[in-house]
Amino acid sequence: xxxxxxxxxxxxxxxxxxxxxxxxxxxxxxxxxxxxxxxxxxxxxxxxxxxxxxxxxxxxxxxxxxxxxxxxxxxxxxxxxxxxxxxxxxxxxxxxxxxxxxxxxxxxxxxxxxxxxxxxxxxxxxxxxxxxxxxxxxxxxxxxxxxxxxxxxxxxxxxxxxxxxxxxxxxxxxxxxxxxxxxxxxxxxxxxxxxxxxxxxxxxxxxxxxxxxxxxxxx
Numbered sequence: 001x002x003x004x005x006x007x008x009x010x011x012x013x014x015x016x017x018x019x020x021x022x023x024x025x026x027x028x029x030x031x032x033x034x035x036x037x038x039x040x041x042x043x044x045x046x047x048x049x050x051x052x053x054x055x056x057x058x059x060x061x062x063x064x065x066x067x068x069x070x071x072x073x074x075x076x077x078x079x080x081x082x083x084x085x086x087x088x089x090x091x092x093x094x095x096x097x098x099x100x101x102x103x104x105x106x107x108x109x110x111x112x113x114x115x116x117x118x119x120x121x122x123x124x125x126x127x128x129x130x131x132x133x134x135x136x137x138x139x140x141x142x143x144x145x146x147x148x149x150x151x152x153x154x155x156x157x158x159x160x161x162x163x164x165x166x167x168x169x170x171x172x173x174x175x176x177x178x179x180x181x182x183x184x185x186x187x188x189x190x191x192x193x194x195x196x197x198x199x200x201x202x203x204x205x206x207x208x209x210x211x212x213x214x215x216x217x218x219x
Contacts, residue, residue: 002147007092010151011085013158014074020165026083032075036126039068040119049116060188063143066136067153069122071161073131098134101125110138118142152196159205160187167213178212186212 018025043065048055074088081087100109103124113121118139125131140150160183168174176183190208194201 002092002096002151004089004093006147006151008085008089010070010154011074011078011088011092013155014071015078015083015085017071017158017161017165018075018078020162021170026079029079030075032072032079033126033129033131035072036069036076036131037123039065039072040122040126043069044116044119047116047119059144061184063145063149063153064157064184064188066139066143066145067150067157070136070150070154071157073133073136076131092133096133096137098132099138101132101135103128103130110135113138115139115142153191155196155202156187156191156205159202160184160209163206163209163213175213183209183213 022028022030043062046058046062046065048057077088077091078085081091099111100107101121102108103121108121110118118135122132122135122139125135137147140147145153164174164176164183178186187205187209190205190212194204194208198204
């Protein structure tokens with residue numbers, strides 16, 4: 001289960017990341033839930049949905065898309081509470097255990113949906129400027145992730161996001177494809193080599209990303 005310390009840490013990291021992109025991000029109120037729509041659609045692609053061709057589920061990339069979704073949900077929660085950390089933290093736990101949602105005039109039980117249907121519901125809610133932490137928790141379970149797993153991957157992706165910003169992401173000069181693969185894929189490889197519990201984990205991860213970015217042929 002998600003701990004209070006983990007949730008508080010992630011909210012603080014998300015605020016710090018967003019402020020790096022735009023110090024006035026709370027007032028600007030960017031459409032973070034629109035980003036959830038896109039990330040959930042990408043998750044569907046990684047899962048595979050085309051019935052007319054053979055596809056295999058890329059579980060690691062599917063999990064990474066859930067981490068991306070979590071970034072944007074946390075941002076939406078912080079905006080809802082004008083950046084106040086404690087009310088945002090309270091909001092996280094208020095409905096974390098919910099098992100259903102009313103949407104489009106129907107009461108929908110998460111247990112009645114398969115993974116793709118949960119992702120579709122996530123898209124529908126986000127398009128309607130809504131989110132459900134109970135639904136997200138159900139998605140984690142379907143993708144074989146615990147909250148501890150999410151926390152570890154969230155911290156890792158947070159490092160990648162800082163790395164991107166430091167290397168020109170906002171200005172458009174950052175190169176996302178390294179040797180024919182997305183930086184996300186390189187991140188997964190590096191994570192597997194490092195100890196997430198190490199005090200130097202964030203620094204080690206950042207340095208390894210920088211080394212690959214500098215040395216690999218990028219296409």
